[in-house]
Amino acid sequence: MALNPSGLTSGLTTAFDSPGSSVASAAQGWATAVNNYVIAIVPPSITIAAATATLTSALASAFAVRPTAAPAMESAFMAFAVTLGAGMAPAFVATPPVGQIGFAAQFAGARPSSHAIAASQISALIDAWFRTGIATPIVGPPVVWS
Numbered sequence: 001m002a003l004n005p006s007g008l009t010s011g012l013t014t015a016f017d018s019p020g021s022s023v024a025s026a027a028q029g030w031a032t033a034v035n036n037y038v039i040a041i042v043p044p045s046i047t048i049a050a051a052t053a054t055l056t057s058a059l060a061s062a063f064a065v066r067p068t069a070a071p072a073m074e075s076a077f078m079a080f081a082v083t084l085g086a087g088m089a090p091a092f093v094a095t096p097p098v099g100q101i102g103f104a105a106q107f108a109g110a111r112p113s114s115h116a117i118a119a120s121q122i123s124a125l126i127d128a129w130f131r132t133g134i135a136t137p138i139v140g141p142p143v144v145w146s
Contacts, residue, residue, distance in 0.1 A: 002146050005127045008037035012119035027059035034126070038084060042146045043135045047087025055080040070104035077101055077126070081133060092135035097145070101129045 011033025019026040035052040038045070045051070058076030062069045078096060085094025102125045112118040133145035 002040055002042055003127065003130060004037050004040065005123055008033055008126060009116075009119050009123040011036050012123055013116050016115035016119055023063035024056075024060045026063055027056050030059050031056040034080065037126070038130070041084070043088050043092050043137075043143065045084045045087035047083050051080045051083035051087070054083050067107075070107055073103045074100045077129070081130070085133065085135070088135050090138075092137050092143075095134040095136070095142075097129045097132040099129070099132070101125050 012030065015026070015029030015033055019029060031052050034055060035048060038048060038051075041048075055076055058079050059073065062072030062076050065072060081096040085096050088094045103122075106121060106125060112121060130145055134142045135145060136142040
């Protein structure tokens with residue numbers, strides 16, 4: 001079991017192809033894709049559903065402030081990661097991913113020619129960021145989220 005980058009790309013492509021008619025539905029599409037990406041994270045977390053609800057709400061707020069959504073999106077993903085990491089306890093003490101995903105730089109660049117390309121680029125950023133998360137077991141060396 002592990003993080004599922006291809007599932008994230010596929011889920012984001014679907015979300016981008018059919019974002020819905022509201023910021024809430026667009027946020028739900030992103031959150032569903034991320035939920036499916038982390039569903040089998042190692043180490044496992046029992047707070048995936050709560051983290052997904054947190055992400056959905058925070059992304060809806062972020063998307064409501066377009067075109068300056070990037071900083072709020074970074075905060076939304078950090079809140080997701082913190083909630084996700086809390087569910088790794090008591091067997092592990094989680095340290096959320098470090099830094100930012102890079103949404104602002106991604107959105108400032110050239111516009112991708114398709115939703116699939118955009119999803120692939122954003123998925124790569126999210127996946128690289130998630131893999132900086134660390135979980136330290138009660139006994140043994142730390143493990144990188146995978």
